[in-house]
Amino acid sequence: MSKDNVMTRKLQWGMIGGGPGAFIGEVHRKAARMDGQIELVAGAFDINPDKSKQMGALQYIDPKRAYGSYREMIEKESALPAGERVDFVSICVPNNFHFPIAKAFLEAGFHVVCEKPMTMDVKEAKQLCAVVKKTGKVFALTHNYTGYPMVKLARDLVKKGHLGKLLKINVEYPQGWLLKALEKTGNQQASWRTDPKQAGAAGAIGDIGTHAENLAEYITGLQMVEICADLTSFVPGRKLDDDASVLVHWEKGVKGTLLCSQVSIGEENALKIRVYGEKAMLEWRQEYPNDLVVNYNDKPAELWRRGNPYIGAISPAAVRGTRLPGGHPEAFIEAFGNIYANATETMRCKIAGKKPSPLALDYPDVYSGLRGMQFIEAVVKSGKAGAKWVKMEK
Amino acid sequence: MSKDNVMTRKLQWGMIGGGPGAFIGEVHRKAARMDGQIELVAGAFDINPDKSKQMGALQYIDPKRAYGSYREMIEKESALPAGERVDFVSICVPNNFHFPIAKAFLEAGFHVVCEKPMTMDVKEAKQLCAVVKKTGKVFALTHNYTGYPMVKLARDLVKKGHLGKLLKINVEYPQGWLLKALEKTGNQQASWRTDPKQAGAAGAIGDIGTHAENLAEYITGLQMVEICADLTSFVPGRKLDDDASVLVHWEKGVKGTLLCSQVSIGEENALKIRVYGEKAMLEWRQEYPNDLVVNYNDKPAELWRRGNPYIGAISPAAVRGTRLPGGHPEAFIEAFGNIYANATETMRCKIAGKKPSPLALDYPDVYSGLRGMQFIEAVVKSGKAGAKWVKMEK
Amino acid sequence: MSKDNVMTRKLQWGMIGGGPGAFIGEVHRKAARMDGQIELVAGAFDINPDKSKQMGALQYIDPKRAYGSYREMIEKESALPAGERVDFVSICVPNNFHFPIAKAFLEAGFHVVCEKPMTMDVKEAKQLCAVVKKTGKVFALTHNYTGYPMVKLARDLVKKGHLGKLLKINVEYPQGWLLKALEKTGNQQASWRTDPKQAGAAGAIGDIGTHAENLAEYITGLQMVEICADLTSFVPGRKLDDDASVLVHWEKGVKGTLLCSQVSIGEENALKIRVYGEKAMLEWRQEYPNDLVVNYNDKPAELWRRGNPYIGAISPAAVRGTRLPGGHPEAFIEAFGNIYANATETMRCKIAGKKPSPLALDYPDVYSGLRGMQFIEAVVKSGKAGAKWVKMEK
């Protein structure tokens, strides 16, 4: 066999999870396929081997490579030659399986893309950091909202001082879909998310609160110092929180709030952030992601719109993450695809022995995953104590 | 002199405050004049008698009735016959003067409209409640935002069960105008609001936080049970809070947040409330006051717009507070005028010995002012303790 | 009697029309009263003398000055001394009475505010121009939408070259309230507006199309050169147009469209204008009147908001027409009040023998009324010809 030249072929990709009835697995597939750089060739799509085969057929992959378990997949894929075996895998399973599967693939020499929250607890998260460090493999966490071009613009506006010294951050992420006890109706998405054994110590805070935390940190470059969390399970019998109101102190004296909820009726996926500085504020809403409002005290508010030439001077990262000109809206899948685009370009570079560009390295890594777990831990601790202040672990 | 028939004349009105350079006094005048039921005939417009005269001339009132002090005004007006002397006064001065002036006019037999926050502390507030009760006079507090028709509709939607059992309330009131230390530049509005001697124990919380608290209570009918307040003075040297993030527990297990700020750059007067129930949520924004969003999990979101026939079936109070048909927007002054319209109709009834209709009694009273003071006291106590939970006094 | 000093008293005002059941008359009253400069003292409020008396009582005016006809009013008021008799009257009656009443009051020495469209045809309009010119009295037409501060800002942005050379204007004014044949149900507003004898040659075009025409001319300073109008009466049996789509050629090669409709279901009063230049475009919507969007090809869109300091440098007229700071919304009545404020300040100056400032002269005059009638005439001619191009009379 000829030597593998990774630059002249699509990256070979496998999935763990994303079987029949799954939601986010198919999102990964659409996002990854869009740019024509990645080819799905293998998978352990479901814990049930028949269902894994079934999904493999729907994906038109070689039936031999629709595996019955991730262990089998590691064994068989490892036996294939480079360029043929999967270069990386994506892990789209309930939270309790993230850590063992990620660890196993990393240690077997595969790059990994993993769903959030990263692990079940801080301890696992730290172990995973060590594994990533030791193996030198790419590990990308799908905090997909940081893939939006206007989020990258927001980050670069902050970084370049457009907002001045920061004072406040208000981030919120309300949803309404868990207002009813769907976990009692057999709804697959609801069931594992509300089960401590599969989801971990947190419900809404883990599922979407971590996105909010990550988004705030990504845009402002600030980490949380201490939090005071009012956690609630509004739905009777629900074991994990479905609503949280959190007071937050960030570094550098920045203050604010983080709200998340899965019982806020009428809300779909309304992640929103406002950052206030001494010179300007910015506001971004995930449901209208092509717009970024920048507002001042002494001149008209500005609406920055994705795809416009004036963005380039501020944010090469936003431009890189843009596929269409202004007025041709982009959305969720495209942003998700940007996480894949950067992570896989970094993988290509690693495989080819090249140094990835700083722009390619712009994806959520294992340390952002660790901070997410530290956030969860602090919030749960605060919540259990009746909304007392808790320091975040550094 | 013939017997006074209050139903065949305009109400005779006097002002305390609202002199040259004041802001809210002129708003009171525009709001009160709009409907043609009230005639400004006297005033102690400024602590400086010359300035009081000056404003009196601008208002085309009899120079003899532009008084040098509120005490002189009480004395001289009391000497005039009914129908000629002022029926009521409006108090538009810094907070520290609210209590003594209101008490004096009430005890002298005049009805009173008063700016918020009502007094300097809970003690004064309770005394004022007693004075109002004893004198039987009308006392209206200008929590003007409850004058908006769509706020009344919101209240009635809640009251009639349209939202189902309530779960959450998020109310916020960000402004940006005090981001700079305007109190050091001689700005009159900034100076007294940031001075504990004139403003009381709270800054932003007193000036606008009480509006947010009152709005939430007005719409939901719920009172706060306990709060945890993160208070900040972002501007160096400022003695009172200019920013607050507050966790709130309302009655009946309802939870939520109250945010207010006067250092949020780019924000003008962005009072906004969201109320989530089990059947629907509602959202109202003061800056776009003719719209009320009602949102569900299982059908399209609704935009209720002021002035439409379909509002009448739900909210006679909204219809009563509406002057123009749909699409002919109403705004701040009209809402302010609704406080005057209801309070003064109640006064007319009292003077004429009639019973006011329930719709006329729909104005903020002395007890809502007391609760505002209790809110301030609890927030300040919590803030000073480093954002600990504090029970609200019942 | 002492000599009248108009600067030390309220302007004395009378109304023709605005009786029980009228809509716009009460709007005039609220708008005129708001600023405390005008006192309603007389009126011929209704063609039925009893109803006129009834409205006079509701307005708390001297019963002797609630007249049974405008002729009686002219006679009796003329007999009163200056400072006591009305300084001006407002004419709020169906279109067919505008001309004779306006002419009579002007010739009797009174200033006049008049509803639009100004007359029944171009011939009357020209006669009225001559009367105004001859008498030297103030004549203001209530094209009230030009009273909005952000419309004044728009005009000044255009005037100061902010948009560059203009290319296009799209103005539209859709309403939906006449989708049903309300004129057959006894609805007073619908009846006279759809009756050629009272409304003139045009329906929607006269009632609201003229507002759109006036707004476009006010903002851009351009007059129409020729039009091609597709007129329709969608409601069976309706004698006048209830919908119009008009192609327009303005001066200086500017092109565009004017749409108006009273049968566009779901529309309330959605007057909107977009003006495109070579450097920028602007967009203003009457239903959200505190906002003005200015948009570019090469920088972020701007949202200019009423009441902000940055407006002053561009538009002293907008500042003058502003009563409240940013975020404290103003709306329809306030804009209407600005027509009154400027027209009556001009009257005061005339009475006092002073020269009014250019800012005071910023109200719609008799010539804008003439152009409105020329517009109606051209549109109707074009419509009757099956949407052929028709030159506007100069």
Place this chain on the structure above:
Amino acid sequence: MSKDNVMTRKLQWGMIGGGPGAFIGEVHRKAARMDGQIELVAGAFDINPDKSKQMGALQYIDPKRAYGSYREMIEKESALPAGERVDFVSICVPNNFHFPIAKAFLEAGFHVVCEKPMTMDVKEAKQLCAVVKKTGKVFALTHNYTGYPMVKLARDLVKKGHLGKLLKINVEYPQGWLLKALEKTGNQQASWRTDPKQAGAAGAIGDIGTHAENLAEYITGLQMVEICADLTSFVPGRKLDDDASVLVHWEKGVKGTLLCSQVSIGEENALKIRVYGEKAMLEWRQEYPNDLVVNYNDKPAELWRRGNPYIGAISPAAVRGTRLPGGHPEAFIEAFGNIYANATETMRCKIAGKKPSPLALDYPDVYSGLRGMQFIEAVVKSGKAGAKWVKMEK
């Protein structure tokens, strides 16, 4: 070779056009790849064979199948066995090449996806209709805006009578990018679009006006009867129209307007449609495509949002075209992908000898392309005549 089973493999796809520097070709690729049903295996990507090779390499296709011309491609691909040779091609080249290339592939037995406007004139369009009919192959035109789920919902709301009898349609499509004479700067997109030899008889009308025409017809099911078009070339020296204002009479007495422009500064891609009936109106904006406003005279306006369960009862087509739940926005590429999804499912059925479902047949066909050409012809004829009414060919 085993018999081809099209149901167990990806559709094999080739492109004509979409070489280096092209815009829409890459959009086709992303849209087609997203769902994992289509594999790009061949192409004549550029009229320059070297550039065609270059793009082939970027697409990771077999170098032998990156052809130097579409004729070579037809010859070589035809020689491959079914299942290996391309099943269909997409034509993404300037308008003047659409007809000959489409005709050649159809006649060689390939299915075709083609960019719009379909041909250079009505004559070619009719010939193409005949070719499609004769060959029985699938021909899909990328009027991609009809791929949006909320556009499908809009169509189904109209079809099911939710709006009642229709009265009016206002559709507009303003852009601003051609305000400068980019065709003189070497801009590839601008150059061919403004060149009559490559673009045909129309500029903006052909490029985007046809989208507006198609969208209106798709949603309402109505065809245009006659039009009156005011065509302009605002940019000096430009040979084709860059702006159009068109009065339109549709079937069944429906009236309205169609506006399109490429010189409207500040506009990006602001396709918008409003349809007014007797019971309701609807409004959809391409730049915020997940929302559909439905408005009434007698109840609150509704905001229908993509991905919500309540849509299913009205529009199975919208549900079918939806990939993500509510609040996870979809946009341009996803809508474009829906054209591919339906057209290629129809192809699969044809290849497999099955009957496609009605939902699969929901893509723009050759007859919608013909009507687009008839629209262009009528508009240009009207425009040249100075905006006279012209009947549309049936």
